[in-house]
Amino acid sequence: MLYNYILRDCLQQRRPVPVLVRKAAKQSGSFAVLADEQPTGEQRQVLLMQGRQGRDRVPLVLNDDSTVANIIGSVLCRVQDVRLVGVLGFASDSQAQATREQYLAGGLSLHLITNPVAGVELQRGESFHGFAGPAQVLTKWEPLQVVLSDT
Helix, strand or coil: CEEHHHHHHHHHCCCCCCCEEECCEEECEEEEEEEEECCCCCEEECCHHEECCCCCCEEECCCCCCCCHHHEEEEEEEEECCEEEEEEEEEHHHHHHHHHHHHCCCEEEEEEEEEEEEEEHHHCCEEEEEEEECCCEEEEEEEEEEEEEEE
């Protein structure tokens, strides 16, 4: 079976590799499940946890604006079985602490921004690692940042 390799195709066609955004789930306090291996989105995107690369600590950003003023902390990321979990660490300044209180009160949502490195695009009838097409299965990816926003 021939798979359509996402990264190779993007490079050959000189088009940008898409950055993926996944809504995260707050569990309790500063602990959150950032992603899992369940297909999400219109294109049924799957992040294989065994393919996670990159840093363990990523920036925590307010409203998807990664200027220095809006970086309000960092998130320590770890793979646990089929989930990417994170512990949010807020800076000690007043803006970061006010944002922390708003997040803990349920007024803000978390979104994981990832960079796809390699993967396969499955057509209907194809399967890969137990996932059936149509789907995009990312075999290598890296977390870039976690965004707190009111949407």
